[in-house]
Amino acid sequence: xxxxxxxGVAALAISTVxxxxxxxxxxxxxxxxxxxxxxxxxxxxxxxxxxxxxxxxVFGIDFNLFYSDAPKMYGIDFGGLATLTRDTTVGLVVxxxxxxxxxxxxxxxxxxxxxxxxxxxxxxxxxxxxxxDTLTGLDVNLLGSFQQQNCGLQVSGLAxxxxxxxxxxxxxxxxxxxxxxxxxxxxxxFNMTKELHGAQIGLINYTEDCPSGFQIGIVNLIxxxxxxxxxxxxGYF
Numbered sequence: 001x002x003x004x005x006x007x008g009v010a011a012l013a014i015s016t017v018x019x020x021x022x023x024x025x026x027x028x029x030x031x032x033x034x035x036x037x038x039x040x041x042x043x044x045x046x047x048x049x050x051x052x053x054x055x056x057x058v059f060g061i062d063f064n065l066f067y068s069d070a071p072k073m074y075g076i077d078f079g080g081l082a083t084l085t086r087d088t089t090v091g092l093v094v095x096x097x098x099x100x101x102x103x104x105x106x107x108x109x110x111x112x113x114x115x116x117x118x119x120x121x122x123x124x125x126x127x128x129x130x131x132x133d134t135l136t137g138l139d140v141n142l143l144g145s146f147q148q149q150n151c152g153l154q155v156s157g158l159a160x161x162x163x164x165x166x167x168x169x170x171x172x173x174x175x176x177x178x179x180x181x182x183x184x185x186x187x188x189x190f191n192m193t194k195e196l197h198g199a200q201i202g203l204i205n206y207t208e209d210c211p212s213g214f215q216i217g218i219v220n221l222i223x224x225x226x227x228x229x230x231x232x233x234x235g236y237f
Contacts, residue, residue, distance in 0.1 A: 033057060033071050045069035144172070210236045
């Protein structure tokens, strides 16, 4: 439980700090776009060809040994330490420690650290921790994920958090938490939602209301139900 709380705090902290960082970066740097290039290659933006920090949309390949930064990215983006896209990203993105975006993501992002976007991910995120507004697709994290809404499959070593609602399947080593859950919450320890439309499977399952669905576990709680507590199986009555 302590690990679950720690990862929740970390996710919330990251989701708070990253927008502030984005604003600071935009204020410090000229964000006007020169044009587009099929290839951007170098050490770290702007030490690249073509020269220019946050000045070139890339429609092709962006390869920087340490750090890449582009307004729009369509194709393959690689940064040895991190990648940053300020607008839409379409394609494959690989960042050693993190992938950051302030626009929508369409495709696959892979990192050993954090996958972050202020907007939506439509595709797949694979990494240590994922933070975004909306996920549609696949999310695999060693630690956990945090989003406003989820629609798809999430697999995390510790916990999955959906602030508004979750549609699909959530699998976690410790806990799944969502305001409203539509689908399956599967965790070794704890599943929690205010409103359950589907199934919860875990050691402890909790929901305030269950208009349709059931729980399987040792402790099953449905507060707004004729039978609030049942071991093994509980459901709508």
